[in-house]
Amino acid sequence: xxxxxxxxxxxxxxxxxxxxxxxTKLERYGKNILLVYGGGSIKRTGLYDKIIHILRAEGCxxxxxxxxxxxxxxxxxxxxxxxxxxxxISLVLAVGGGSVIDAAKGIAVGAVYDGDVxxxxxxxxxxxxxxxxxxxxxxxxxxxxxxxxxxxxxxxxQQKHGxxxxxxxxxxxxxxxxxxxxxxxxxxxICDILSHVFEQYFxxxxxxxxxxxxxxxIMKTVIENAELVLANPEDxxxxxxxxxxxxxxxxxxxxxxxxxxxxxxxxxxxxxxxxDIPHGGGLAIIxxxxxxxxxxxxxxxxxxxxxxxxxxxxxxKTEEEVALEGISRLEEFFIRIGxxxxxxxxxxxxxxxxxxxxxxxxxxxxxxxxxxxxxDVREILRMSL
Amino acid sequence: xxxxxxxxxxxxxxxxxxxxxxxTKLERYGKNILLVYGGGSIKRTGLYDKIIHILRAEGCxxxxxxxxxxxxxxxxxxxxxxxxxxxxISLVLAVGGGSVIDAAKGIAVGAVYDGDVxxxxxxxxxxxxxxxxxxxxxxxxxxxxxxxxxxxxxxxxQQKHGxxxxxxxxxxxxxxxxxxxxxxxxxxxICDILSHVFEQYFxxxxxxxxxxxxxxxIMKTVIENAELVLANPEDxxxxxxxxxxxxxxxxxxxxxxxxxxxxxxxxxxxxxxxxDIPHGGGLAIIxxxxxxxxxxxxxxxxxxxxxxxxxxxxxxKTEEEVALEGISRLEEFFIRIGxxxxxxxxxxxxxxxxxxxxxxxxxxxxxxxxxxxxxDVREILRMSL
Numbered sequence: 001x002x003x004x005x006x007x008x009x010x011x012x013x014x015x016x017x018x019x020x021x022x023x024t025k026l027e028r029y030g031k032n033i034l035l036v037y038g039g040g041s042i043k044r045t046g047l048y049d050k051i052i053h054i055l056r057a058e059g060c061x062x063x064x065x066x067x068x069x070x071x072x073x074x075x076x077x078x079x080x081x082x083x084x085x086x087x088x089i090s091l092v093l094a095v096g097g098g099s100v101i102d103a104a105k106g107i108a109v110g111a112v113y114d115g116d117v118x119x120x121x122x123x124x125x126x127x128x129x130x131x132x133x134x135x136x137x138x139x140x141x142x143x144x145x146x147x148x149x150x151x152x153x154x155x156x157x158q159q160k161h162g163x164x165x166x167x168x169x170x171x172x173x174x175x176x177x178x179x180x181x182x183x184x185x186x187x188x189x190i191c192d193i194l195s196h197v198f199e200q201y202f203x204x205x206x207x208x209x210x211x212x213x214x215x216x217x218i219m220k221t222v223i224e225n226a227e228l229v230l231a232n233p234e235d236x237x238x239x240x241x242x243x244x245x246x247x248x249x250x251x252x253x254x255x256x257x258x259x260x261x262x263x264x265x266x267x268x269x270x271x272x273x274x275x276d277i278p279h280g281g282g283l284a285i286i287x288x289x290x291x292x293x294x295x296x297x298x299x300x301x302x303x304x305x306x307x308x309x310x311x312x313x314x315x316x317k318t319e320e321e322v323a324l325e326g327i328s329r330l331e332e333f334f335i336r337i338g339x340x341x342x343x344x345x346x347x348x349x350x351x352x353x354x355x356x357x358x359x360x361x362x363x364x365x366x367x368x369x370x371x372x373x374x375x376d377v378r379e380i381l382r383m384s385l
Numbered sequence: 386x387x388x389x390x391x392x393x394x395x396x397x398x399x400x401x402x403x404x405x406x407x408x409t410k411l412e413r414y415g416k417n418i419l420l421v422y423g424g425g426s427i428k429r430t431g432l433y434d435k436i437i438h439i440l441r442a443e444g445c446x447x448x449x450x451x452x453x454x455x456x457x458x459x460x461x462x463x464x465x466x467x468x469x470x471x472x473x474i475s476l477v478l479a480v481g482g483g484s485v486i487d488a489a490k491g492i493a494v495g496a497v498y499d500g501d502v503x504x505x506x507x508x509x510x511x512x513x514x515x516x517x518x519x520x521x522x523x524x525x526x527x528x529x530x531x532x533x534x535x536x537x538x539x540x541x542x543q544q545k546h547g548x549x550x551x552x553x554x555x556x557x558x559x560x561x562x563x564x565x566x567x568x569x570x571x572x573x574x575i576c577d578i579l580s581h582v583f584e585q586y587f588x589x590x591x592x593x594x595x596x597x598x599x600x601x602x603i604m605k606t607v608i609e610n611a612e613l614v615l616a617n618p619e620d621x622x623x624x625x626x627x628x629x630x631x632x633x634x635x636x637x638x639x640x641x642x643x644x645x646x647x648x649x650x651x652x653x654x655x656x657x658x659x660x661d662i663p664h665g666g667g668l669a670i671i672x673x674x675x676x677x678x679x680x681x682x683x684x685x686x687x688x689x690x691x692x693x694x695x696x697x698x699x700x701x702k703t704e705e706e707v708a709l710e711g712i713s714r715l716e717e718f719f720i721r722i723g724x725x726x727x728x729x730x731x732x733x734x735x736x737x738x739x740x741x742x743x744x745x746x747x748x749x750x751x752x753x754x755x756x757x758x759x760x761d762v763r764e765i766l767r768m769s770l
Contacts, residue, residue, distance in 0.1 A: 006397040010392075011392035014642065015387065015642070016388060017388070207622035209626055214598075216602075224594065237386060240386045240592070253638075256629070257399065
């Protein structure tokens, strides 16, 4: 195990009807609220009305920033920062999934920064203060509700980058708020959660028995609840298990003492910076190909993945066969739940392979399980066509 | 899964040489330090000198409270509170195991409270503020380094009670600081960690797949590292895995959405309030007997414990047989590592059974897996003689 520091001050408020805690939370953070949300699904489900009702009852001034995009745009973040400054916002309240929360994080750190918020994403500056941020999560996927990461896309430069920004002060997670998530978004969320675990599970770090087991616990929980949720979108317990697993997958528990990878996320960011495809869909396509490209670096880790997560029977098989069977089981799972299989499913051909390979390695080689040069990224993308 | 709130702001600083982070932390919390420690082992190991060196280099004023007892005493906590007030202490720094940290927590909340600190332990008052607290942990056991619980003994009234007090702002965990822990203390620590998991694992709450798996992950990690540590006290990785497992067992991860039990801890507190035996030793004696007394309430949970944690083969056995075999395996494990088996090992006879049964149920019946009346507690203690 390597040395580590773990610190996560987000308060997680989880369960049926927990939106009622919002009023109490508001007392602590002033009355000028920037309400950040997406394409309007929260209006269709009635969640918007409930939140406005609570905010009004608490005497809040509400400024709205609707229309945050699925891959949130820098222009939207800048608009939010402007709104914060004009309206002396005291709390940024994000209602939605990962994109909305990521945008809200950029807004919260940008609003109290003298320079341009994009500096943080270009790693030219590190935020050291932020407006308070609260979230009401509506999608099991991102983990953004309990970490300080934010991913934003600059469409002018076709760059999609992540930055360490700010932790939500509180996040309200009611599984019922995810009942109405459409099937495709539910599938992308499942792929996203599993991908987060993969990035932190495939490592050469040894002597991490507890971290490995917790990662396997999350994967098994996601796999066994995925089909339940897809069969019955209003299965409370399955939605709750998926929602909680999504948070645990990316709240800092898994990487403690572990060298993590994150190459596949960088590759997916390069793809969706050009094509604007769903993040979870891109990950479902690229991850099995990344696995096939890198597994020989540490076959034993992939054997463990196969036997512990997918119950592959290792009898009479070589280690390599077991490892590859684990990857096949993952592919079969993705097919079974209806995830995309190839970039062609999004009408992506080989036109921009080189450009994506360049964008996927913006600061040089990526990943740790196998360090990937631009040419490696190109090959993984080619395998994914 | 039940509704829950999770919030744990403690910063965990883990690994070899991490004591050097102490200087940075001190900058944030002022220069008047109350240094709280136990029987002097930190002087023998040289840890005391290292810490004093850091504190002096940072220009701190150091007030010392040495001699905190293994079951920390209310009188010691009161002494610490007095020292805080006299010396305008800005940071309480606990160096030691759970007892030292528990005492320091009582001091940190008592120092800024108008009334008597024992009020918190009698549940007459709830602390809402505290002096900042930092810890340097020297023992894998307590979990106190990353939670807000504190257990203190009032020797005048022979009462041992827990209270929710304050989270450490930071905790420094260097596995090398546990190399010199004597064998018996190492054993008690192992029993303590497993007992913490048991209290949160044996439940009737359903649909908690991730919580159950994480609990099993901790138990398996403790079991496989226990004998490694006992065979080679300076096995860094085994000490690190045990230390991290101890923190995870009691940092609020396991009970989310779960009805927990904690009856066995209440029973052990009643025993050690009278006999001053090691907490971990008492738990090792009482837990298997609690299990035998209660397993019929939910045989399935004990079957899962047997098969998942102890790899009991359920073929050709009744559920009851599998459940009992799991409990037997635990007893065999405790014997193998040299834990005490019976209260008689501490020269405890049946003289005070009634008195302990009364003390074990100070506010009425205890536990949730099976609600235990005074008579039930008496019977479990009788089985443990």
